[in-house]
Amino acid sequence: SPSIKLAVIPGDGIGQEVVAEGLKVLSAVLPQNVKLETKEFDFGARRYHATGETLTDADLDALKAHDAILLGAIGDPSVPSGVLERGFLLKLRFAFDHHVNLRPSKLLPGVATPLAGQPEIDFVVVREGTEGPYTGNGGTIRKGTEHEVATEVSVNTAYGVERVVRDAFARAQARPRRKLALIHKNNVLTFAGHLWTNVFNKVAEEYPEVTTEYMHVDAATIYLVTQPERFDVIVTDNLFGDIITDLAAAVSGGIGVAASGNINPSGEFPSMFEPVHGSAPDIAGQGKADPTATVLSVALLLRHLGYEAEAARIEDAVSADLGERAGEPARSTSEIGDALAGRVAG
Amino acid sequence: SPSIKLAVIPGDGIGQEVVAEGLKVLSAVLPQNVKLETKEFDFGARRYHATGETLTDADLDALKAHDAILLGAIGDPSVPSGVLERGFLLKLRFAFDHHVNLRPSKLLPGVATPLAGQPEIDFVVVREGTEGPYTGNGGTIRKGTEHEVATEVSVNTAYGVERVVRDAFARAQARPRRKLALIHKNNVLTFAGHLWTNVFNKVAEEYPEVTTEYMHVDAATIYLVTQPERFDVIVTDNLFGDIITDLAAAVSGGIGVAASGNINPSGEFPSMFEPVHGSAPDIAGQGKADPTATVLSVALLLRHLGYEAEAARIEDAVSADLGERAGEPARSTSEIGDALAGRVAG
Ligand SMILES: CC(C)[C@H](C(=O)O)[C@@H](O)C(=O)O
Numbered sequence: 001s002p003s004i005k006l007a008v009i010p011g012d013g014i015g016q017e018v019v020a021e022g023l024k025v026l027s028a029v030l031p032q033n034v035k036l037e038t039k040e041f042d043f044g045a046r047r048y049h050a051t052g053e054t055l056t057d058a059d060l061d062a063l064k065a066h067d068a069i070l071l072g073a074i075g076d077p078s079v080p081s082g083v084l085e086r087g088f089l090l091k092l093r094f095a096f097d098h099h100v101n102l103r104p105s106k107l108l109p110g111v112a113t114p115l116a117g118q119p120e121i122d123f124v125v126v127r128e129g130t131e132g133p134y135t136g137n138g139g140t141i142r143k144g145t146e147h148e149v150a151t152e153v154s155v156n157t158a159y160g161v162e163r164v165v166r167d168a169f170a171r172a173q174a175r176p177r178r179k180l181a182l183i184h185k186n187n188v189l190t191f192a193g194h195l196w197t198n199v200f201n202k203v204a205e206e207y208p209e210v211t212t213e214y215m216h217v218d219a220a221t222i223y224l225v226t227q228p229e230r231f232d233v234i235v236t237d238n239l240f241g242d243i244i245t246d247l248a249a250a251v252s253g254g255i256g257v258a259a260s261g262n263i264n265p266s267g268e269f270p271s272m273f274e275p276v277h278g279s280a281p282d283i284a285g286q287g288k289a290d291p292t293a294t295v296l297s298v299a300l301l302l303r304h305l306g307y308e309a310e311a312a313r314i315e316d317a318v319s320a321d322l323g324e325r326a327g328e329p330a331r332s333t334s335e336i337g338d339a340l341a342g343r344v345a346g
Numbered sequence: 347s348p349s350i351k352l353a354v355i356p357g358d359g360i361g362q363e364v365v366a367e368g369l370k371v372l373s374a375v376l377p378q379n380v381k382l383e384t385k386e387f388d389f390g391a392r393r394y395h396a397t398g399e400t401l402t403d404a405d406l407d408a409l410k411a412h413d414a415i416l417l418g419a420i421g422d423p424s425v426p427s428g429v430l431e432r433g434f435l436l437k438l439r440f441a442f443d444h445h446v447n448l449r450p451s452k453l454l455p456g457v458a459t460p461l462a463g464q465p466e467i468d469f470v471v472v473r474e475g476t477e478g479p480y481t482g483n484g485g486t487i488r489k490g491t492e493h494e495v496a497t498e499v500s501v502n503t504a505y506g507v508e509r510v511v512r513d514a515f516a517r518a519q520a521r522p523r524r525k526l527a528l529i530h531k532n533n534v535l536t537f538a539g540h541l542w543t544n545v546f547n548k549v550a551e552e553y554p555e556v557t558t559e560y561m562h563v564d565a566a567t568i569y570l571v572t573q574p575e576r577f578d579v580i581v582t583d584n585l586f587g588d589i590i591t592d593l594a595a596a597v598s599g600g601i602g603v604a605a606s607g608n609i610n611p612s613g614e615f616p617s618m619f620e621p622v623h624g625s626a627p628d629i630a631g632q633g634k635a636d637p638t639a640t641v642l643s644v645a646l647l648l649r650h651l652g653y654e655a656e657a658a659r660i661e662d663a664v665s666a667d668l669g670e671r672a673g674e675p676a677r678s679t680s681e682i683g684d685a686l687a688g689r690v691a692g
């Protein structure tokens with residue numbers, strides 16, 4: 001009988017709380033005959049303070065033995081900035097070659113947006129996950145002196161750009177509107193920009209049905225608030241993708257509902273699914289966190305593993321729940337999880 | 347008697363039209379005894395096509411002999427992406443050491459914003475203008491092959507960061523709210539991020555009255571649409587500044603009203619003032635362009651040259667004009683310029 005071996009990383013802050021609800025909904029939606037095996041991993045600030053470790057080779061081996069990973073959030077003010085981000089989150093994305101960072105943005109009915117009117121927002125950002133300015137290349141000389149020089153090197157390869165651009169074209173081709181926008185800054189970052197643009201234009205020839213456009217990242221931030229309905233699929237570099245997906249989340253219901261997948265399409269390594277929001281230490285442990293983004297990340301996880309019907313059931317449940325929730329007093333983390341679990345089971 | 351020697355670069359697209367109105371308002375606002383000498387320079391796409399030149403050493407020498415520069419817009423689809431941006435705009439910013447790129451955002455009464463409600467927006471972004479990912483460092487190997495590698499190097503120096511951070515603290519200190527936010531991505535770009543953060547924290551000790559905060563650039567895009575009233579002064583790197591100032595312009599009335607200054611505070615080279623919008627070739631020559639951003643750039647120019655009362659008169663005129671304009675049919679470029687010139691002269 002089918003089974004899912006799931007690695008679970010609750011992590012820091014609200015991570016624990018939201019992951020518990022994600023698992024609740026996952027259990028509720030899965031058919032009886034699917035065996036769900038979960039293994040919890042204690043990564044994050046606590047482990048770092050106790051052992052100095054963020055993610056060891058043995059950890060990577062242990063994670064590798066799973067079909068997928070569900071992550072809550074990693075990060076705590078007690079840990080210097082960068083230690084867990086580079087030492088855990090990015091290390092994992094790079095080690096498992098999560099080059100497709102998938103971030104859908106959909107403004108669901110009844111959900112508040114900071115934008116005037118109620119624009120129709122339904123697009124997905126395909127963010128490159130293993131290159132660009134995120135590689136950790138660079139360095140510092142004369143640190144701490146008035147002559148310090150610090151560099152950051154954005155590394156872009158035809159191999160890395162082409163595979164993510166192909167993934168984005170395939171996604172655009174499969175959607176009704178068949179539109180794909182490349183976002184970069186090719187008028188200033190001409191070396192990387194020309195590589196991205198040339199690869200994009202080359203692959204476009206194989207997808208005559210996909211309507212393409214190019215947009216500078218600065219202009220894209222304008223369109224995201226003035227014409228978000230314009231977008232269908234977006235493909236972009238690691239850093240630009242980081243920036244515009246937070247903005248996209250903000251305009252399409254907030255980071256309380258923004259899901260993401262760090263995907264290794266070849267299946268050589270398990271893919272990882274996580275809410276876009278961080279660990280939010282200020283509200284941790286109070287049952288205030290919205291688990292919706294984690295629940296939607298579970299839907300992405302199920303779709304990735306081939307459970308399309310179950311993924312859609314979760315998304316429908318979230319949509320119905322948000323629609324009815326409007327105007328009600330805020331519910332606790334577990335109340336929302338219970339409501340969603342009830343809907344998908346029903 | 348006092349005089350202003352002004353270099354005027356109308357440039358491409360709507361640049362010609364908006365600069366004409368900027369000069370109209372400038373002439374109207376200046377006291378009778380101030381002698382305004384303007385010299386026009388024919389930079390941009392036309393000259394590039396005719397001569398292959400973008401900005402020569404002789405051009406730089408000629409520009410240098412002025413007190414300030416007023417620029418319309420440079421850029422045209424007939425020129426390959428990057429040629430005029432790197433060969434003219436950025437070359438000029440670097441040659442004249444325009445390290446303070448000043449971009450105020452103020453939502454004026456009666457002005458439409460894509461945000462719901464009518465938030466109080468009044469902040470200024472101090473964007474570094476001569477370092478970061480804009481230096482043109484980097485390169486390409488195996489161009490056009492499947493083994494191409496393209497790099498972009500962000501270069502950050504203690505010297506460059508400290509001077510712009512100091513400028514931002516001084517501005518924050520002089521404003522009623524005295525708040526300064528550093529925006530970066532120091533949890534991922536740790537080399538540059540730590541330099542920026544350390545310099546910022548060091549200078550902060552000299553400004554105990556300024557309230558500081560640090561924000562990642564992705565989070566900043568969220569706050570810019572959900573809590574824009576939170577910001578007073580922002581200091582940030584060249585690329586992050588490029589991105590967030592377009593977003594800031596979008597939420598505070600659109601790029602039709604976004605002004606900017608490329609400032610060399612030492613006065614060793616003339617500073618340059620320009621609207622944030624580009625050349626907008628699609629509406630060029632039709633009298634549709636809004637010259638307000640250029641007129642507000644003229645105000646920044648006057649303030650930089652010490653004409654504070656005249657700068658304030660222009661800003662008051664724009665404010666009054668926008669307040670009364672609301673709901674009226676669109677006016678032409680020159681109608682708006684005439685209205686503003688009339689107000690400042692009055
Ligand atoms: C925490 C940080 C490393 C991460 C990123 O920059 O990718 C986060 O902002 C995200 O978007 O997942």
Ligand SMILES: CC(C)[C@H](C(=O)O)[C@@H](O)C(=O)O
Pocket residue numbers: 187188218431432435436588622
């Ligand atoms: C045109 C381009 C070089 C420029 C920049 O990126 O700085 C523009 O976007 C701006 O913000 O002034």
